[in-house]
Amino acid sequence: MATFYISDEHAAKFNYIIERIDEYVNPRGNEVFERYNFLKRMQKEGESMEHFITDCRHLIKSCNYNTIDPNASHEGKALRDKIVIGIRDPATREAFLRIDQLTLDKTLNFAVQVNKASGRVCSFRKIVKIVK
Numbered sequence: 688m689a690t691f692y693i694s695d696e697h698a699a700k701f702n703y704i705i706e707r708i709d710e711y712v713n714p715r716g717n718e719v720f721e722r723y724n725f726l727k728r729m730q731k732e733g734e735s736m737e738h739f740i741t742d743c744r745h746l747i748k749s750c751n752y753n754t755i756d757p758n759a760s761h762e763g764k765a766l767r768d769k770i771v772i773g774i775r776d777p778a779t780r781e782a783f784l785r786i787d788q789l790t791l792d793k794t795l796n797f798a799v800q801v802n803k804a805s806g807r808v809c810s811f812r813k814i815v816k817i818v819k
Contacts, residue, residue, distance in 0.1 A: 716749050717784070717787070717789075718750065718751050718788075718789075719767065719768065719771055719783065719784060719786075719789045720784045721746070721749040721750045721751070722750045722751075722768050722771075723768070723771055723772060723784060724746055725743070725746040725747050725750050726768065726772055727772060728742065728743060728746055758790075759790060759791065763790075763791040764791070766791055767789065767790065767791045767794045770783075770794050770795075770798065771783045771784065771789075771794070774798075776801070779797075779798070779801050782797070782801075783797065
């Protein structure tokens with residue numbers, strides 16, 4: 688069992704203790720992975736509409752859609768998510784999902800590297816101009 692340290696100064700502060708416990712129990716998630724799971728979720732054969740909607744509501748909570756990020760536009764994040772979901776190569780998709788704090792720039796740079804390595808020419812740089 689692991690433990691975490693709380694100084695005596697902070698021990699008296701209830702909110703600080705709750706925040707530390709929450710950080711310990713719920714480690715930082717991978718936004719791209721969470722959005723991937725949410726966006727690929729489809730209603731299963733025989734699954735009730737209510738169950739499907741409930742599951743979607745549960746999945747969306749960890750997607751950070753309501754979080755404002757001063758370093759990324761909503762369009763940029765949506766494009767990043769679409770590239771991750773829509774790319775044909777499952778190995779590249781898996782690599783995207785493993786990159787911590789994947790941004791649109793990281794996505795585009797990685798995609799260009801993959802295409803260069805495979806010998807194909809791709810126009811991902813044009814997408815950056817459209818988004819920016």
